[in-house]
Amino acid sequence: MTAAGPLAGVTVVAVEQAVSAPLCTRALGDLGARVIKVEGPDGGDFTRYYDDVVHGLAAHFVWVNRGKESVVLDLKSPQGLEVLHRLLDRADVFVSNLAPGAAARLGIAATDVTARHPDLITMEIDGYGADGPLSHKRAYDLLVQAEAGACAITGLPGAPAKPGPPMADVCTGLYAALSITALLVERGRTGQGRSPATASVSMFDTMTELMGYALTYTRHTGIDQQPVGMGSPAVAPYGAYRTADGHTVVLGTTNDREWQRYARELLGRPDLADDERLATTAGRVAAREALDREIARWCAGRTLDAVQTAADAAGIGNARLNTPGEVLSHPQLAARGRWREIGTPGGPSPALLPPPVLAGYVPPMSAVPALGEHTEAVLRELGLDDVALTAPRDSGAVGEPRAASSGPRRTGPDTGGDGHTSPPRGVPR
Helix, strand or coil: CCCCCCCCEEEEHHHCCCHHHHHHHHHHHCCEEEEEEEEECCCCCCCCCCCCCCCCCCCHHHCCCCCCEEECCCCHHHHHHHHHHHHCCCCEEEEEEECHHHHHHHCCCHHHHHHHHHEEEEEEEECCCCCCCCCCCEEEHHHHHHHHHHHCCCECEEEEECEEEEEEEHHHHHHHHHHHHHHEEEEEEEECCCEEEEEEEEEEHHHHCHHHHHHHHHHCCCCEEEEEEECCCCCEEEEECCCCCCCEEEEEECCCHHHHHHHHHHHHCCCHHHHHHHHHHHHHHHHHHHHHHHHHHHCCCCHHHHHHHHHHCCEEEEECCCCCCHHCCCCHHHCCEEEEEECCCCCHHHHHHHCCCCCCCCCCCCCCCCCCCCCHHHHCCCCHHHHHHHHHHHHECCCCCCCCCCCCCCCCCCCEECCCCCCCCCCCC
């Protein structure tokens, strides 16, 4: 029998959209929490419609919204707002990532919510923090990465690039989930916890944290390190090289001892190992271009398999440069049974298990909800009878969603996701 998740019995209510907050709450759900996703009646979370590749739903939405219950509420109506508060009466955690000022205008900012629900843990995810000169700005993943300097150290000199995954969104969501878990642990340990149990995480703070090495280096040297494509400005040799059979192998060394094995055992070049100019990381970084030429020449005369076999024998880190399509059939994922099938409103879809592996616990991997799929069941839990259910539906406050007829009603941000772009459909901006 599978053990219950460590967060079993915890109820999370989320007024969320896009990636950062949905990933936060999905992570909590993966650990056993119940997650009730509140969506607006005019199409819900706009990332449902970024594309339609998963049986009519967007890949973004399917990725971060499995296992949740979708409840449609129009939070600009008194009835809808009151139902939200009734949900919060029974909840342990409230998560939101609305546009700047939207939560306060609705009366669901952290201070408002904890005044009525003093025992509730609240998490507000925003772009730049509650104060400061940029606090009013909308924040999408690309914008925050650019503002934090991440794009300037990615790509090549003169050709900055956005890191492929939405790093600002994802890491903000994970920091938020970590913070919520810490507050739950504190409450369980002390029997009470702090009051009010309010927390917030900004995308900009998260990205500047991830920029820790680059910022520290520049502060103490005055030098903005230039991006080196498939490499690192901190160490060398460390890069990608073409092999004789047309593949790309990534080889790297991160310390002086490894460099000795790299040169002597892998490349068969004791002359390089004995070169005092290359004895330290700083020296090898200065000679990066010359080293890359020698390594590229060596790799070009060997197949990928031969290079990786030799690198493994020498204890040198190596990897194959894979496309997303190649990762789908990656033998490491297959051998470890990392793929599962989840339900979506349009049909089953493969999904990866969450990264944490907990002894005796199998994540639920439940279905992605249809818009408003759980509204009636959840309202009945609150004690609302048929009349109460019908009346708000007629007013548009709760109940049946007004589905978008052909994709989103409103143009969303770039496909990198965002942290707090616009309030859910039906919520005033």
